[in-house]
Amino acid sequence: MLAVFAFKAYSVDIVKLQLQQYSKNKAAHNSDVIRRALEITEPEYGAFDLQLVEITMSGGRMILSGLTGKLVNTLILPGNARWDKQHIAIRIPIRLGLLGYRLLLINKVDLPKFEKINTLQELKELTAGLTNYWETTKILKHGGYKVMETGHFDGLFLMLDKHRFDYLPRSIYEIYAELEERKDTLENVVVEPTIALNIPMLSYVYVSPSEPRIAKRIKSGLQKLLANGELKELLYKHYGDDIIRANLQGRKIFQIENNYYNHDDNEYNNYLLYSK
Template identity: 45%
Template sequence: MNKRHSDKDTRSNYPYAVLNKALEVSAKQYGEFEVLVAKHLLPNNRTVELLEDGKLLNVIMVVTTPEWEKKTIPIRIPLRFGVLAYRLLAIHKDNQIKFESVVTIDDLKKFTVGLHRNWATWDIMTHLNFKVGSGYSYEALFGMLDKGRFDYLPRGIHEIYDELEIRKSEYPDLVVEPKIALYIPAPFYMFVSPKHPHLAVRLTTGLETMLSDGTLKAMFDKHYSQSIKKANLSERTIINIGNPLLPPETPLDRKELWLDINSYK
């Protein structure tokens, strides 16, 4: 399994917990387990190659793309119930007035978005002809935003508050834009090496068990319900960016897999 991007990167806490729980609830049927994290952070293009090979990596959790679904075994149960579809904008406080008139995609395209070159969102927004400022490090993106290299950094509603709070002493002028949210469907799955199909079967069994008995939703709410409520999406202008790269196999018909934002008020 790949390692986190930095010591300040808390995004992995929840998926690591879900992975361990899925293995735990399937232990009676499939046996004991051990989770080992890669010693070095690997870029997505290298990671997919290693997962394909199956010798050093056999499972990773990332936002889905056609490449990931083609080259590995996707377990199409969105671990975060699709919450990443909703993004808020991290901005420099001096630029807040610039976003007050933004209500459409065309309005937003007047500004430059900051994205990691290896993120699925980079592929989506470049495909849709947004002006993109690329960063090659998760941590560097916050510094680049602070220095005005781009105008906004879209972050999941479950990520942004913790991310800015953790970096408050370093970047005190970075804030959450108060009126806008973006909608970009981006399911976050487990992907398993095609060389280890037995592991995919085991993890699918574990996740389906957690889904049916409510464990997965309970874990999700424990980690993210407060941030979802704080985002106050009902009071924001939601700009539907869409995702033209969303694989057609996405299980949109399984309503139990997707978040009901209206239940968090």
């Protein structure tokens, strides 16, 4: 009996997920998705210990930490070919493609200027503010857009408030919460009401290469959640109000090509919120 107990104790899957640092909504959604993927697979895999790691890390450091599996072993990131090679990629879009729709934060003095924009070429004449480690930065630069880069996420909002650049694209589920959290320090920043960008991009779970069992378990759990509709329920639980507020149907939607995204590589297109 002691041997059996020791095996069960040893076989507990320890999942170390970084608690998302920029958005409480996103942090809650990330942890709920991973927790449910682990819970729904308990009959096959047994007990688990989900540890939410509260630490601030740059994107690069987080990725390196995920490689070793010591500090964190599970990451949720935009799909990326380089990360696919470095980690175990679970190519199930946990946000069902919602990441691909971006709204714009702008300085309120530019509201009339943005309202008159009707083409991507007109948008290209303006400057986006982005961090130097985002996938969006690489995509826009590759597409010939003007970009002002910084290594400091919070600094972007202050720079926009001072009108150092023209717009800051953020996802539907990030933009409102991020602005609300900074309303006391930003006098001039607003959500632009007429434009949305569609940059095809999916959020995937990446697991340290040292944890293949955890990767297999989470993948199985996500497949179950996708099939029973719970993945979509979790999305609307955390982001439903933002999706309604964004009013995509009432906006001009500009398509921006993402050369890092392979439409044929995603076997779950039928599940995407806005699949064509």
